[in-house]
Amino acid sequence: MAVVGIDFGTLHSKIGVARHRGIDIIVNEVSNRATPSLVAFGPKQRAIGEAAKTQETSNFKNTIGSLKRLIGRTLNDPQVHDVEKKFINAKLVDVNGSVGSEVTYRGEKHTYSWTQITAMYLGKLREIAAAELKTGVSDVVISVPGWFTDIQRRAVIDAASIAGLNVLRLINDTTATALGYGITKSDLPDPENPRHVVFVDVGHGDLSVAVVAFSKGQLIVKSTAYEPNLGGRDIDYALVEHFAHEFKTKYKIDVMSNPKAMFRLTAGCEKLKKILSANTEAPLNVESIMNDVDASSKLTREELEGLIKHVLDGIPAPLQRAVADSGLTLDQIDSIELVGGSTRVPSVRQRIQEVFPGKQLSFTLNQDEAIARGATFACAMLSPVFRVRDFHVTDINHFPIKTQWTALPSDPDDDTELLVFPKGNLLPSTKVLSFYRKEPFNIEARYAEPALLPGGINPWIGNFTAKDISPAPNGDSVCVKLRTKLNIHGIVSFESAYVEEIEEKEEPAPMDVDTPEGTPAPQPKKRRVIKKDVPFVATNSSLEKEVVESYREEEALMHAADKLVMDTEDRKNALEEYVYDMRGKLEDRYASYVQPEEKSKLLAGLQEAEDWLYTEEGEEATKSAYVQRLDTLKAIGDPIVFRYKEVDERKKSTANLRETLNNYMSQATSTDEKYAHIDEKDKQAVVEKVATIQKWLEDQTVRQSERPKNVDPILKSAEIEKKRDELIYFAIPILTKPKPKPVVTSTPASGTQTPKEEPKQDKTPPPPPKEEDKGPSEMDVD
Numbered sequence: 001m002a003v004v005g006i007d008f009g010t011l012h013s014k015i016g017v018a019r020h021r022g023i024d025i026i027v028n029e030v031s032n033r034a035t036p037s038l039v040a041f042g043p044k045q046r047a048i049g050e051a052a053k054t055q056e057t058s059n060f061k062n063t064i065g066s067l068k069r070l071i072g073r074t075l076n077d078p079q080v081h082d083v084e085k086k087f088i089n090a091k092l093v094d095v096n097g098s099v100g101s102e103v104t105y106r107g108e109k110h111t112y113s114w115t116q117i118t119a120m121y122l123g124k125l126r127e128i129a130a131a132e133l134k135t136g137v138s139d140v141v142i143s144v145p146g147w148f149t150d151i152q153r154r155a156v157i158d159a160a161s162i163a164g165l166n167v168l169r170l171i172n173d174t175t176a177t178a179l180g181y182g183i184t185k186s187d188l189p190d191p192e193n194p195r196h197v198v199f200v201d202v203g204h205g206d207l208s209v210a211v212v213a214f215s216k217g218q219l220i221v222k223s224t225a226y227e228p229n230l231g232g233r234d235i236d237y238a239l240v241e242h243f244a245h246e247f248k249t250k251y252k253i254d255v256m257s258n259p260k261a262m263f264r265l266t267a268g269c270e271k272l273k274k275i276l277s278a279n280t281e282a283p284l285n286v287e288s289i290m291n292d293v294d295a296s297s298k299l300t301r302e303e304l305e306g307l308i309k310h311v312l313d314g315i316p317a318p319l320q321r322a323v324a325d326s327g328l329t330l331d332q333i334d335s336i337e338l339v340g341g342s343t344r345v346p347s348v349r350q351r352i353q354e355v356f357p358g359k360q361l362s363f364t365l366n367q368d369e370a371i372a373r374g375a376t377f378a379c380a381m382l383s384p385v386f387r388v389r390d391f392h393v394t395d396i397n398h399f400p401i402k403t404q405w406t407a408l409p410s411d412p413d414d415d416t417e418l419l420v421f422p423k424g425n426l427l428p429s430t431k432v433l434s435f436y437r438k439e440p441f442n443i444e445a446r447y448a449e450p451a452l453l454p455g456g457i458n459p460w461i462g463n464f465t466a467k468d469i470s471p472a473p474n475g476d477s478v479c480v481k482l483r484t485k486l487n488i489h490g491i492v493s494f495e496s497a498y499v500e501e502i503e504e505k506e507e508p509a510p511m512d513v514d515t516p517e518g519t520p521a522p523q524p525k526k527r528r529v530i531k532k533d534v535p536f537v538a539t540n541s542s543l544e545k546e547v548v549e550s551y552r553e554e555e556a557l558m559h560a561a562d563k564l565v566m567d568t569e570d571r572k573n574a575l576e577e578y579v580y581d582m583r584g585k586l587e588d589r590y591a592s593y594v595q596p597e598e599k600s601k602l603l604a605g606l607q608e609a610e611d612w613l614y615t616e617e618g619e620e621a622t623k624s625a626y627v628q629r630l631d632t633l634k635a636i637g638d639p640i641v642f643r644y645k646e647v648d649e650r651k652k653s654t655a656n657l658r659e660t661l662n663n664y665m666s667q668a669t670s671t672d673e674k675y676a677h678i679d680e681k682d683k684q685a686v687v688e689k690v691a692t693i694q695k696w697l698e699d700q701t702v703r704q705s706e707r708p709k710n711v712d713p714i715l716k717s718a719e720i721e722k723k724r725d726e727l728i729y730f731a732i733p734i735l736t737k738p739k740p741k742p743v744v745t746s747t748p749a750s751g752t753q754t755p756k757e758e759p760k761q762d763k764t765p766p767p768p769p770k771e772e773d774k775g776p777s778e779m780d781v782d
Contacts (some may be wrong), residue, residue: 002137005375010205016376026132026135039064045565048124060089062103068496072112073099079455119162140378146172147226150461151541158543162551163710168382170489176374182219183391202342205231211326215531218392225318228454232342238308239269261290279294305347325761339370342518395427429484462540464494497534506742571626592709593643602636649717656723664731665690679737
């Protein structure tokens with residue numbers, strides 16, 4: 001069973017795997033530790049991760065990013081239009097009530113929901129992990145922002161299911177960071193005096209804060225706070241707007257009106273931001289930004305800080321909110337740990353420092369990989385095949401959750417809602433709610449404070465409808481108990497419903513000898529509580545199983561189509577490579593090993609294959625067509641290559657055989673005591689075997705030396721190796737025969753020795769023990 005943790009990021013994602021030596025962040029197919037969070041659709045196949053990044057400029061309209069930002073959202077969410085749309089080039093559409101995208105794939109228009117697109121990306125991450133671990137990957141832990149709502153969390157789990165992954169846990173980013181920090185610490189204090197650490201994560205898209213209490217063997221998240229729209233991409237966009245305005249005046253070009261120009265400028269601004277993190281001034285150069293204009297400019301760090309003031313001003317509030325909600329003073333905070341790529345920006349660090357005066361900012365964790373490491377630790381803790389130090393994680397939910405219902409006609413003034421899971425409620429948590437009803441009823445779970453939710457996310461979580469409810473025999477309402485759960489993923493579900501009935505059962509009375517004959521004995525009644533399940537229907541935002549299965553089948557078909565395209569391209573490249581490589585070597589290293597008629601025939605075949613490759617038919621041929629043409633060429637070329645390679649291989653095999661012949665001949669004719677026990681007849685058999693094979697080798701070598709290089713060899717390296725194996729299997733049992741063990745003879749008795757007298761055994765039974773000496777009896781033991 002593989003142990004895999006995924007840091008699902010806005011810009012890119014990282015994969016951690018647990019091994020016996022610890023946690024490793026693995027590399028992808030191009031040896032990068034971070035895989036771009038991109039999915040692209042092309043004329044023949046999809047490109048995911050690194051492949052999508054390489055073609056992002058040329059195929060930006062069909063390249064989808066911001067997967068984490070839009071999954072679980074709707075098209076009418078104002079944040080999708082006001083915030084996210086400026087970071088997305090693809091066309092957004094509605095797909096069954098959720099946001100999706102229209103793309104051109106294999107020459108046709110297709111629409112996919114963000115859940116499907118995320119599933120495509122997670123499938124790629126699964127393949128990367130499987131390739132590294134050399135085994136299938138199914139169980140994973142995925143990190144998500146703590147501000148993700150129920151609908152977003154369910155969408156991630158649905159996407160993972162479509163990708164063939166089983167999510168053991170969705171873990172909040174800051175909780176994963178805290179776990180990676182604490183589980184490796186051996187100096188944590190006792191629970192009475194915990195160590196309080198503030199984790200500040202400023203990533204590409206958002207800012208997250210958590211105050212965590214650490215003690216021996218555990219961490220407890222005390223409070224959290226978030227700013228979902230404050231990150232590195234907002235800094236980049238501020239720079240883009242600045243330079244777009246400058247270039248409009250300087251070069252008379254409107255960058256904001258051209259998506260491709262925007263993409264190129266964004267890439268340049270991101271690079272500029274990184275340079276300014278370590279320097280006070282940096283240049284900006286964007287070649288052919290649009291209309292064949294090469295744009296250039298420069299910026300100082302001071303100017304950068306002025307341009308991103310609105311971003312910097314948003315940093316203190318969530319930090320202050322988290323500290324206030326934790327109930328701690330600044331003096332009680334032991335350290336402030338910074339993670340996330342955007343914390344490298346000096347002005348961002350400065351604003352964080354201002355919230356914690358007198359405290360030293362700490363960078364002991366890997367800023368880019370801390371979340372992935374923590375998620376992998378979480379997966380290892382849930383895995384039955386991996387032993388991890390006992391460490392308990394207590395997480396909390398961020399948004400308060402309530403249930404609400406319609407008031408009964410008989411009691412219109414009764415309460416119609418209940419706060420079930422307040423902000424800061426522990427995860428996981430189960431609560432039982434009691435409702436007195438005479439008929440079927442409906443309960444709805446919602447977020448209690450919609451204003452706290454990111455953007456315009458629907459506060460609705462799920463519905464519960466109890467069926468087959470009827471009054472008690474006396475006409476009163478029955479008490480229906482509803483078990484609701486906030487699980488380890490941070491998802492709310494209705495687990496079960498039941499009513500409790502009291503059953504009275506008469507028990508036979510014990511026989512009473514004093515009861516007069518004919519007088520009935522009183523029958524006592526025993527009461528017991530019986531739980532009877534109530535049938536119910538629960539609805540939520542998760543995809544129906546049939547829909548997930550349908551998407552999974554569609555994903556499998558697309559994956560198979562992608563693989564066929566890649567295999568076809570691989571065979572096409574192999575044919576093209578063979579044409580150019582073989583043509584050059586025929587005039588060089590293979591020149592002495594090819595016959596004139598072979599050379600003419602092969603050159604003609606190579607030319608024909610080259611001409612065909614660059615025709616329309618050759619460009620769009622099937623995999624089998626490329627394989628067939630390559631096999632036809634190799635049928636002529638392989639014998640030539642074989643003759644060339646056999647020269648070196650034959651020399652090596654001959655040298656090995658000669659060495660083996662000499663070794664066994666010397667052993668078989670040796671006078672060493674080591675071989676003295678071996679029968680001379682057996683030794684002679686080895687000598688004769690050596691002589692026979694040696695004569696065969698000399699004869700064949702002479703015959704081969706008389707043969708031209710451009711004809712197939714008489715003596716092949718495989719035959720030589722076969723003879724060597726034959727000799728080894730013959731000689732080894734003889735020459736390694738163990739020496740016989742010496743016979744041990746015992747000294748016979750002289751008959752004059754006086755036998756020793758055996759001690760007499762007293763066959764009289766011992767006297768019984770005295771009463772006080774008796775040990776405990778079996779009854780005593782019991």
